Amino acid sequence: EDQVTQSPEALRLQEGESSSLNCSYTVSGLRGLFWYRQDPGKGPEFLFTLYSAGEEKEKERLKATLTKKESFLHITAPKPEDSATYLCAVQANQAGTALIFGKGTTLSVSS
Amino acid sequence: KAGVTQTPRYLIKTRGQQVTLSCSPISGHRSVSWYQQTPGQGLQFLFEYFSETQRNKGNFPGRFSGRQFSNSRSEMNVSTLELGDSALYLCASSLGQGFLETQYFGPGTRLLVL
Numbered sequence: 062e063d064q065v066t067q068s069p070e071a072l073r074l075q076e077g078e079s080s081s082l083n084c085s086y087t088v089s090g091l092r093g094l095f096w097y098r099q100d101p102g103k104g105p106e107f108l109f110t111l112y113s114a115g116e117e118k119e120k121e122r123l124k125a126t127l128t129k130k131e132s133f134l135h136i137t138a139p140k141p142e143d144s145a146t147y148l149c150a151v152q153a154n155q156a157g158t159a160l161i162f163g164k165g166t167t168l169s170v171s172s
Numbered sequence: 173k174a175g176v177t178q179t180p181r182y183l184i185k186t187r188g189q190q191v192t193l194s195c196s197p198i199s200g201h202r203s204v205s206w207y208q209q210t211p212g213q214g215l216q217f218l219f220e221y222f223s224e225t226q227r228n229k230g231n232f233p234g235r236f237s238g239r240q241f242s243n244s245r246s247e248m249n250v251s252t253l254e255l256g257d258s259a260l261y262l263c264a265s266s267l268g269q270g271f272l273e274t275q276y277f278g279p280g281t282r283l284l285v286l
Contacts, residue, residue: 092271104176104262104277105215112272148215152271157228159205159217160264160275 063088063153067163074170077138082147082166085131090154094132096125097148099165105148108134139170173199176265176278184284190251193281197244197265203227204246205275206238209260218261221246222269250283258285 064087074080086094093112097105109118111127118125122143124135134147146167150160177196185191197204205228206218217230221240238248244265250257260282264275 095274097277102279104264104279107274107276110272110274150215156217158203158220158269158271158273159228159230160207160215161217162207162215164214 063151063156063161065149065151065161065163067147067149067166069166070164071167072169074136074139074168076140076170076172079135079137079139081136082134082168083131084134084149084163086149086151088151088153088156088161092152092154094127095150095152095160096132096134097150099146099148108147136168139168141170141172144168144170176263176276178261178263178278178281180281181279182282182284184286185253186286187253187255189253190249191253191283192247192249193261193263193283195246195248195263195265195278197246197263198276201265201267201276202244203266203269203273204240204244205264205266206246206248207262207264207277208232209262209280210258215262218248220269227269253285255285258283 096108099105109125114129146165148165150162203222205220209215220228240246260280262280264277266273
């Protein structure tokens with residue numbers, strides 16, 4: 062069964078304290094991995110798509126990487142406005158174009 | 173460009189009733205997917221429509237159904253509501269129907285079943 066696991070469930074950081082979020086997956090033929098950010102009361106906001114192992118993408122203070130079994134979202138020098146729930150999702154051969162989501166990591170950044 | 177819009181934003185129903193939720197995709201997008209989000213299960217895929225045809229379906233009972241119109245707008249219907257159907261229902265649109273098409277989400281409809 063296709064499965065996505067994110068860790069930690071919650072993370073508290075001080076402003077400027079860099080860290081990484083983990084997304085591990087077990088799927089039958091990975092087509093792509095997606096990162097989204099979700100603020101309370103809103104829908105997920107697209108951040109990145111990663112297609113193959115070794116790929117990296119960056120956007121402001123965020124950098125996403127992909128290996129054959131997991132993906133990391135690195136947050137460098139976070140600010141309070143980076144506080145949100147970060148969701149990882151995969152597309153796999155057997156599930157078609159459906160996104161299979163992890164439960165998310167809730168990040169809180171305090172000043 | 174306007175984003176994905178969903179109506180209504182909030183809804184309260186009682187057990188046994190039915191409900192219809194609406195989604196308008198980003199202009200030019202032809203694929204619409206629906207997801208259910210709950211605290212316990214997270215985001216789960218319901219179904220996907222492209223060119224008025226259901227292309228993919230998740231593991232939900234037949235009480236959950238949907239349709240897509242010729243202008244790509246989509247509706248989902250839940251009949252005989254149960255308490256466990258209380259959730260945030262999210263609609264996502266993408267330009268095409270293939271793998272790796274970015275899915276852009278709307279703000280969701282929060283459904284409370286009493």
